[in-house]
Amino acid sequence: MSKRKNLGYKKSKKKPNRSEKTYGKQNSSRYRQSKGKRKESNGPPRGRKSVTAEVTCSDLSFEGKGIVQWKGKQLEVPLLLPGEKAEVTVFQKGQSVNAELKRVITPAKDRVDPPCPYYYECGGCQLQHMSYQSQLRFKQETIDALMKPFRKPEPILAMDHPYDYRNKSHTTFGLDQNRKVIGGLYAQNTHEIIPMDRCLIHDPKADEIVQSIKDYMKNSKMQPYNEDTGQGFLRHVLIKVGKVTEEIMVVLVAASSEFKGKKNFLKALRKAHPEITTMLLNVNKRDTSVVLGNQEHVLFGKGTITDMLCGLKFEISAKSFYQINPVQTEKLYGKAIEMAELTGKETVLDAYCGVGTIGLVASQKAEKVIGVEMNKEAVRDAIQNSKRNGVKNARFYQGDAGEFMIEMAERGDQADVVIMDPPRSGSDEAFLSSVVKLKPKRIVYVSCNPETQVRDLRYLVKNGYDVEEIQPVDMFPQTYHVESVAKLVLKV
Numbered sequence: 001m002s003k004r005k006n007l008g009y010k011k012s013k014k015k016p017n018r019s020e021k022t023y024g025k026q027n028s029s030r031y032r033q034s035k036g037k038r039k040e041s042n043g044p045p046r047g048r049k050s051v052t053a054e055v056t057c058s059d060l061s062f063e064g065k066g067i068v069q070w071k072g073k074q075l076e077v078p079l080l081l082p083g084e085k086a087e088v089t090v091f092q093k094g095q096s097v098n099a100e101l102k103r104v105i106t107p108a109k110d111r112v113d114p115p116c117p118y119y120y121e122c123g124g125c126q127l128q129h130m131s132y133q134s135q136l137r138f139k140q141e142t143i144d145a146l147m148k149p150f151r152k153p154e155p156i157l158a159m160d161h162p163y164d165y166r167n168k169s170h171t172t173f174g175l176d177q178n179r180k181v182i183g184g185l186y187a188q189n190t191h192e193i194i195p196m197d198r199c200l201i202h203d204p205k206a207d208e209i210v211q212s213i214k215d216y217m218k219n220s221k222m223q224p225y226n227e228d229t230g231q232g233f234l235r236h237v238l239i240k241v242g243k244v245t246e247e248i249m250v251v252l253v254a255a256s257s258e259f260k261g262k263k264n265f266l267k268a269l270r271k272a273h274p275e276i277t278t279m280l281l282n283v284n285k286r287d288t289s290v291v292l293g294n295q296e297h298v299l300f301g302k303g304t305i306t307d308m309l310c311g312l313k314f315e316i317s318a319k320s321f322y323q324i325n326p327v328q329t330e331k332l333y334g335k336a337i338e339m340a341e342l343t344g345k346e347t348v349l350d351a352y353c354g355v356g357t358i359g360l361v362a363s364q365k366a367e368k369v370i371g372v373e374m375n376k377e378a379v380r381d382a383i384q385n386s387k388r389n390g391v392k393n394a395r396f397y398q399g400d401a402g403e404f405m406i407e408m409a410e411r412g413d414q415a416d417v418v419i420m421d422p423p424r425s426g427s428d429e430a431f432l433s434s435v436v437k438l439k440p441k442r443i444v445y446v447s448c449n450p451e452t453q454v455r456d457l458r459y460l461v462k463n464g465y466d467v468e469e470i471q472p473v474d475m476f477p478q479t480y481h482v483e484s485v486a487k488l489v490l491k492v
């Protein structure tokens with residue numbers, strides 16, 4: 001701990017190290033994709049007064065930011081750890097006060113040098129400056145505090161190797177000031193591309209493929225798209241990797257369906273990466289931060305990949321949701337199925353079912369599974385997945401889970417167990433009020449956002465359920481996000 005020289009903040013007047021260079025406003029390596037659309041820069045906001053202050057961090061916020069007091073105000077300082085004394089720059093404009101870390105005076109023993117050279121610029125990870133053990137402790141404390149009204153959560157399920165886990169990556173392309181092709185991630189809340197060769201939480205193979213695409217573009221007429229001028233072709237590259245099957249899908253997201261030089265590009269990329277099993281062209285002409293457009297053309301292969309989870313094979317298309325950390329997903333699903341206490345006689349509702357993963361795993365131990373999901377591609381994949389796995393007792397429906405539940409409740413349908421896995425925004429009253437009408441014996445609530453999960457648990461507890469178990473899972477190491485699965489039982 002004492003040797004924390006290159007922490008990424010200015011210690012002295014000596015030349016800043018690599019991390020320091022990218023810290024604060026010195027983001028010279030970034031390329032602003034669209035000046036007009038820039039929302040926020042990492043540097044001092046223009047027109048704001050700034051002062052330097054010495055502060056001591058007392059705690060961490062849910063997002064892993066250091067909490068400090070300054071002139072009677074509570075501020076959240078990214079990258080600061082509890083117990084640390086530090087110099088921060090405080091920016092003030094009207095009532096709004098923000099702070100940035102300038103220099104750590106007394107580093108905490110949990111502080112480590114972030115292994116990623118882009119960490120201070122990128123924002124995709126928020127906890128790389130903490131040892132993995134302290135990340136886990138932080139997540140445990142977060143979930144313990146949130147779940148206090150219900151019960152004490154179990155110890156978090158950690159990852160043995162908390163890197164390289166993402167089976168899905170997307171890279172944005174652009175040109176730098178010297179008109180050199182660059183590809184990387186957007187800096188948080190901006191349209192500024194941080195050129196990068198490797199993201200430590202991506203699957204390494206995905207980054208190698210992106211590198212080959214960059215190299216190809218440097219020597220060809222294929223141009224990245226420019227949001228300001230509307231010129232150019234390639235906007236993003238989305239890659240999905242089947243971690244078990246090793247199948248790889250590459251999706252080129254382009255501004256036009258006219259793919260000049262397609263033959264040469266495909267030939268070169270397939271030669272360099274014979275492991276790519278399918279490739280698609282997705283056309284996104286919209287002026288939007290949503291990556292994928294509506295038009296999709298398969299360039300070769302079947303247009304989907306398959307992967308294995310919990311012994312079953314799943315088909316995944318470009319647009320469907322599939323858990324991004326398969327190692328931890330097996331632990332999560334294992335726990336969810338255990339909480340469902342299936343005996344083979346139950347009707348299970350898999351709500352927000354995605355490509356049917358949880359429901360199909362549950363179908364092996366239940367009489368019947370009904371899945372509902374909004375995304376039509378995911379439902380199509382779920383139906384394919386049940387066929388592919390020879391599952392005869394599962395049905396999947398497309399629609400809003402809330403509306404589906406209202407109809408189920410009105411028809412007087414039965415469900416013994418409801419497994420629900422809504423998006424970050426959580427569920428809604430339409431869904432929850434119908435669930436309580438159906439009175440399933442058990443509800444298993446899987447969530448990637450414990451804050452909305454708490455809100456929904458409160459509703460269920462008020463309406464006849466007890467929280468019997470809560471299991472946090474570290475699905476997203478290096479970030480502040482934490483997954484949680486809760487078991488609720490109907491009060492007798």
Ligand SMILES: C[S@@+](CC[C@H](N)C(=O)[O-])C[C@H]1O[C@@H](n2cnc3c(N)ncnc32)[C@H](O)[C@@H]1O
Pocket residue numbers: 321322323351352353354355356357358372373374375378399400401402421422423424448
């Ligand atoms: C967190 S994912 C879970 C998917 C799946 N259970 C899994 O583990 O892969 C949430 C899913 O809910 C779907 N979704 C979002 N809003 C929905 C709604 N109102 N009704 C039904 N499905 C919805 C999304 O398309 C997504 O597939």
